Amino acid sequence: MSSYFEKQQKRRLISSYFSVVLSIALVLFLLGLLGIVLLNAKKVSDHFKEQVVVTIYLKENAKDIEVKQLEKSLAMSDYVKSTEYVSKEQAAEFMKAETGEDFMDFVGYNPLQNSIDVHLKADYVTSEHLETVSAEALNKKFVDEVSYDNDLVNLMNDNVKKISFWVLIISALFTVIAVLLINSSLRLSVYSKRFTIKTMQMVGATKHFIRKPFIWKSIRLGIVGATLALIGMAVVLYYLNQTFPELQLLAKPILVILLFAFIFALGIIITWISTHFATQRFLNLRTDELYY
Known part of the structure; x- marks a missing residue:
């Protein structure tokens, strides 16, 4: 019976980790694609302008x-x-x-x-x-x-300005959504361990000692999720570069490397901060409040 219960707990734990990694990977992947669009927005608009x-x-x-x-x-x-x-x-x-x-x-x-x-x-x-x-x-x-075609030129320039404005707005909005989604996934993961956190606190463990394993676990999940997102970004970037060689998407590899580094760092930073505040919240709750 005990062995069956342990297996069930292990499966739930793996499922929980998988969902967290998947949510981190998907959010960072979409954020990375948006970054690729931002880096190459001018290049794409220039390409179409030069067709006039x-x-x-x-x-x-x-x-x-x-x-x-x-x-x-x-x-x-x-x-x-x-x-x-x-x-x-x-x-x-x-x-x-x-x-x-x-x-x-x-x-x-x-x-x-x-x-x-x-x-x-x-x-x-x-x-x-x-x-x-x-x-x-x-x-x-x-x-x-x-x-x-003067009308086409005017229309193209007007559309480039409008698209650039909305891409910036969407980028800012999507960044906020990305942070909130990853934060929610990690809070749910920590929520399932709230009784363990309170038990450790009741036997005298310090807040720093309790937070440390949760933060390191979340950082590792963030690294895995960010790595999966980067692999997806690399595949998409390679495909686009092969399909549209005239855009020269890899003409400035330093910018691409910086974008990849930013997405990887973002995966670590968001998971670290989110887990810190999530564990802090449960550490500050009374025992009877854990049931709500």
Whole structure:
């Protein structure tokens, strides 16, 4: 009978530890993912901004040397990331691939123009800079027209500001929720040992002596939970880096290491503080109050 009772107690203890570790791991994992989003938010927004194309259409009589000089001057500009010359033949092939039909069969000739596609650096993708680039290009006599989607640029910049604001708010809120969830899990774990705590206190054990094993046990659980969270974060980060290599999520490994270190330290600190206050609460209760 005694052996059966001990087995039941051991199973309950293991189940309790497992639930605490799982809750710590899940909360820290989600918090870590949010940290990854925060670290790469600007990089992601910059990537999409740099997809905006400024197309400079050239007149039919534009000379090769003039076009090459324009390309070179654009490439050397501080605000330009890359340029690409697109001949009207290439443009026609692209339209044919897009529509699935050869429009020149109906028209009889190629009405498209030679052009230069310009990608600006993310910090310069604003209406003001685009207008400046457009005005400078139109000053060239061999430039016929400059085209870009100004509405898309304004919408993108507005959305980036809104998203950045809400990500910060959600991050702060989620951090508070993470602390409260881990704290609740650990308090329940300590609650199951409240009579043991009071018994030790009644036989003369000091508060520090009673708290010590509980704190060390919680720290070990925090380390296990944080380790599981870091493994999950590493898997997700590897997958995202393989799927979206253009984002270069691992371009700054020091920041990634600091984030991992922060999540690991947070797992230890939260479990330590939560267990300290949880045990302190039961140490301060009277014996009859333990039943409520």
